[in-house]
Amino acid sequence: MTAFGFIGTGHLGSMLVKKFVETGAIEAEEILASNRTQEKVQRLAKATGIRPASSRVVAELSDVIFICVRPLEVRDVLSELAYLLDFQKLVVSVAADVSLENMGALCPARLARAFPSMASEKLQGATLLAFGDNATREDRGLIVGLFQAIGKAEVVEEKDFGTLADLTSCAPGYFAALMREFVLAAERREISAELAERLVKQTLLGTAMLLEEESFAGLIKSVATKGGITEAGVKVIEREAPGMFDQLFQTTQARHEQVMKNIEGQR
Ligand SMILES: NC(=O)c1ccc[n+]([C@@H]2O[C@H](COP(=O)([O-])OP(=O)(O)OC[C@H]3O[C@@H](n4cnc5c(N)ncnc54)[C@H](OP(=O)(O)O)[C@@H]3O)[C@@H](O)[C@H]2O)c1
Incomplete structure (x- = not known):
């Protein structure tokens, strides 16, 4: 069983958790989540049945870790947990403008970027995806499948994320x-x-x-x-x-x- 972790349960992180659970793309018991402000993740856990935890526990126990914090917060999160984010883990960041290269300089995990749209709240969002060179074929299949469950997923060139995000997320x-x-x-x-x-x-x-x-x-x-x-x-x-x-x-x-x-x- 794959264990999924979410670090950051703000607007986007909590929408993703809710929709992955509601659609059955991920079972609630397969999800651990953390948030800087505890009440937010506790509320989400109550609503969805997922398990709240510290970010350290999320990183330690999850195979796939979604980083759902703001762009300027990614560095702190990844460098603090880098010792746990080894090549056995797949880290998927949803943060705008934090490149795969930026992430690769902070941790040795397998890497992907996802840029979802709040339209996925209605299961109709288009999510942009890009994968690091170290991501496996299974990683690609898994992440594409998850985002297809809550809309449409498009694997695109990472360099086009900014312009394409205007067409989807904004x-x-x-x-x-x-x-x-x-x-x-x-x-x-x-x-x-x-x-x-x-x-x-x-x-x-x-x-x-x-x-x-x-x-x-x-x-x-x-x-x-x-x-x-x-x-x-x-x-x-x-x-x-x-x-x-x-x-x-x-x-x-x-x-x-x-x-x-x-x-x-x-x-
Ligand atoms: N919103 C969108 O439509 C959208 C679309 C595509 C991509 N994104 C990307 O998604 C990311 C999150 O956006 P958002 O709109 O969800 O922002 P948000 O509502 O501010 O959520 C960010 C969450 O991260 C938490 N956080 C910050 N530092 C943390 C840490 N060190 N450990 C654990 N949790 C931490 C914050 O906790 P607190 O409760 O303490 O503030 C907050 O709940 C951004 O990078 C953005 O580029 C957003």
């Missing part, structure tokens, strides 16, 4: 921000914001379902008849949006570079 926030602007524009046209939000949300859900079988271009084609109203609206988006999205990527890329610099500065 995107629920971006979509919500865009739709809020849509609602606010309707409100400026004297439509109640509450009614507009309700209608947009329902339409968004239906659109997501249509997109299960349709490309974006295909859906635009079927909704925007030639010379019609929707086509005129789509043209406005095609004119205005490229600059906004280019700026978004530039801004988030600069933030990633700053965080990576801060991580390098911890050496």
Whole structure:
């Protein structure tokens, strides 16, 4: 039986534990978890049946250890537990901007990075995965399988994590921000914001379902008849949006570079 450990049960760590247990991807009794603030992990244990423990015990008794702390906290966690994280262990970090190379300099374990999305709360998130050279074929199969259970898993080039994370992990926030602007524009046209939000949300859900079988271009084609109203609206988006999205990527890329610099500065 594989033993799984989670260090850090904040927003992401607790979501992963809950969803892996709920979907049966991992049995509750196979999971040990620790958190800096005890109450948080105790609450999670009560809700899911997993076992709370210290990080040392998690590292000692688990075969696969998920590191779910913030990027600038990874160094402390890995260097403190390095003596337990040998080649027998698989360490999977979910932290943004902490590279496999950064992790490899801190502990000799087999390594992987996962970048999940909170959309996995609804079993629909896309998780980005990258593996260290020392990860085995079994490691890859195991981790891909776990994240497939709570959405879709994509093994990608580690160098693309930053840009791709905008499309997956950050995107629920971006979509919500865009739709809020849509609602606010309707409100400026004297439509109640509450009614507009309700209608947009329902339409968004239906659109997501249509997109299960349709490309974006295909859906635009079927909704925007030639010379019609929707086509005129789509043209406005095609004119205005490229600059906004280019700026978004530039801004988030600069933030990633700053965080990576801060991580390098911890050496
Ligand atoms: N949230 C997302 O949508 C998302 C998506 C993809 C990746 N991520 C990555 O996931 C990581 C966690 O993000 P989050 O949103 O879950 O942050 P969070 O809610 O702040 O969770 C971090 C948790 O780590 C705990 N922690 C910190 N240092 C610790 C230590 N030394 N030992 C044990 N536990 C420790 C914190 O404990 P306390 O209770 O004491 O604060 C906190 O509960 C980040 O690296 C982020 O890049 C997040």
